[in-house]
Amino acid sequence: MTDELLVVRAQLGERAALAELVARWRMPVWTYVRRMLDAERADDVTQEIWLAVIRGLPRLREPARFAPWLFTIARRSVTDRLRGQYAREHEHAHEALAADDVIVDDPVDAAVDRAELVSLLSGLPMPEREILVLFYLQDLSVEDCAQICEIPAGTVKSRLNRARRLLRAHLEEKGYRP
Amino acid sequence: MTEEPRLSARELIERLEPALSRARRIRAVTALLTGLSGTVFMAALWGGEPGPLPGRTQAMFALLTAVCLAWAGYGGWLLMRRVPLFAADRVIAAWIALAASLVTTAALAVLAVRRGTGLAPVLAAGGLFVATALVLAVRAHARRAALLRRARELARAHPSPPRTHPSEN
Numbered sequence: 001m002t003d004e005l006l007v008v009r010a011q012l013g014e015r016a017a018l019a020e021l022v023a024r025w026r027m028p029v030w031t032y033v034r035r036m037l038d039a040e041r042a043d044d045v046t047q048e049i050w051l052a053v054i055r056g057l058p059r060l061r062e063p064a065r066f067a068p069w070l071f072t073i074a075r076r077s078v079t080d081r082l083r084g085q086y087a088r089e090h091e092h093a094h095e096a097l098a099a100d101d102v103i104v105d106d107p108v109d110a111a112v113d114r115a116e117l118v119s120l121l122s123g124l125p126m127p128e129r130e131i132l133v134l135f136y137l138q139d140l141s142v143e144d145c146a147q148i149c150e151i152p153a154g155t156v157k158s159r160l161n162r163a164r165r166l167l168r169a170h171l172e173e174k175g176y177r178p
Numbered sequence: 179m180t181e182e183p184r185l186s187a188r189e190l191i192e193r194l195e196p197a198l199s200r201a202r203r204i205r206a207v208t209a210l211l212t213g214l215s216g217t218v219f220m221a222a223l224w225g226g227e228p229g230p231l232p233g234r235t236q237a238m239f240a241l242l243t244a245v246c247l248a249w250a251g252y253g254g255w256l257l258m259r260r261v262p263l264f265a266a267d268r269v270i271a272a273w274i275a276l277a278a279s280l281v282t283t284a285a286l287a288v289l290a291v292r293r294g295t296g297l298a299p300v301l302a303a304g305g306l307f308v309a310t311a312l313v314l315a316v317r318a319h320a321r322r323a324a325l326l327r328r329a330r331e332l333a334r335a336h337p338s339p340p341r342t343h344p345s346e347n
Contacts, residue, residue, distance in 0.1 A: 005332040012325050013264030015198070022194070023187040030183040043184045047193055054197050055262050063328070 007063035018057075022050060025067075028138055029074055035121050035133045036078045045081060049074045068144040071134060075148055082126060120170050128163035135160060203263065206256035207271045213250025215282040218303060220246055222286050226295040265322040272315035279307035 006024070009017035029049055034042040052073050060069055121129050127149075134145045135156075142160075146153040185193065196202065224239040231239070257263060263271060283304025290300045 002332060002336050005329060005336065008325050008329045008332065011265055012322065012329065013266035018198070019187075019191050022191055026183065026187050026190060034181065034183075039181070046183060047185070047190065050190060050194055051197055054194055055260070058262050058264050058268075 003066050004064045007057070007060065007066045011058055011060065011063065018054070021066075025070060029070065031137055032071065032074055032133050033078060035137070036126070036130060037081060041081060045077050049077045052077065067138075067140065068147050071138065071140065071144075071148045075130070078130075120167055123170055124163060124166055128159055128166060131156060131159045132163045132167075197261065202256070203261050203267055206253050206261045207263075207274060208253070209249050210253025210257060211275055211278040213246050213248070213253055214307075215278050216246030217243055217250060218282055218307070219286060222289070222300060222303070226290065226293060228293075228295075265318070265325050268318035269315070269322055272311060272318040276308065276311035276315055279304065279311045283308060 001020075003021070003024070006017050006021045010021055026046075030042065030046050033045050033049070037045060049070075053070060056069075056073065060066070062069075121132060124132070130149065131145060134140045134148060135142070140148070142153050142156050145156045149156065151159075183190075220239060220243040224243065227235075283300070286300045286304060287297060290297045
């Protein structure tokens with residue numbers, strides 16, 4: 001059953017569809033939250049996110065766009081918890097992006113598998129970490145990432161480039177050569 | 179990475195149960211409707227009293243109206259912020275709202291006729307409530323019908339694989 005059908009059935013008031021939707025998206029949401037927050041806060045925030053999702057679900061106008069909507073809510077909850085840290089790192093990243101706003105294909109795409117990516121993420125600044133999680137771990141498109149993070153698609157690409165460069169630097173520090 | 183969330187899917191759904199509780203939804207709709215009906219009723223009684231009222235009676239009417247408004251506010255807050263109303267709930271809530279509007283209007287009309295006070299303002303206010311409830315009912319039915327139609331389209335476009343008995347595998 002597609003996500004859209006599950007969402008529509010949940011919006012009609014079918015509890016089984018809602019339960020299946022939660023079961024299907026529980027891990028992706030938790031993975032995103034856990035990559036952004038420590039284990040202590042991840043479970044609480046995940047629960048908060050699901051409460052907000054359930055309360056907002058009847059008003060979701062485009063059931064086909066459930067995933068970006070879900071991660072928009074998740075991001076809001078995470079940034080609420082990280083407000084200070086996120087703002088500082090966002091500022092820093094913005095300055096860095098202005099200097100290297102060129103979009104390039106990067107072989108690090110192929111080199112970094114998910115498990116390695118996960119272990120390296122904690123060393124990245126918040127805006128880059130967030131984009132990597134959404135793009136690589138959640139397989140969301142650049143457009144969806146842009147909608148979730150409320151930034152232009154071009155900024156998503158620039159941020160991905162910078163994140164890849166930072167990842168490559170981390171990998172090389174650890175002696176990894178693609 | 180083998181880390182797992184502490185809550186299983188079942189536990190997570192159990193934690194979400196209060197937001198999905200039918201009793202809570204009924205409580206929210208009831209608080210909103212009785213609060214609104216009560217406010218209109220008290221205001222009509224207060225306004226329809228012949229002659230100047232003593233200060234204590236005025237204060238009592240004001241207090242009762244404020245209590246009804248507070249219940250309406252609580253119900254509205256629950257529905258806006260705490261309790262989701264899914265399509266089927268909205269249909270039921272709209273019909274309850276229509277019934278409550280009709281009952282309140284009828285009660286106020288009877289009261290107005292018995293007291294010999296103006297029936298027109300009562301019918302105008304009641305008519306407004308009834309019309310609003312009717313609009314809500316029509317919209318709720320339309321939304322539910324649209325969702326049902328979309329669910330059928332999606333089910334046709336992506337049919338579920340037929341269930342097979344374990345012995346067939």
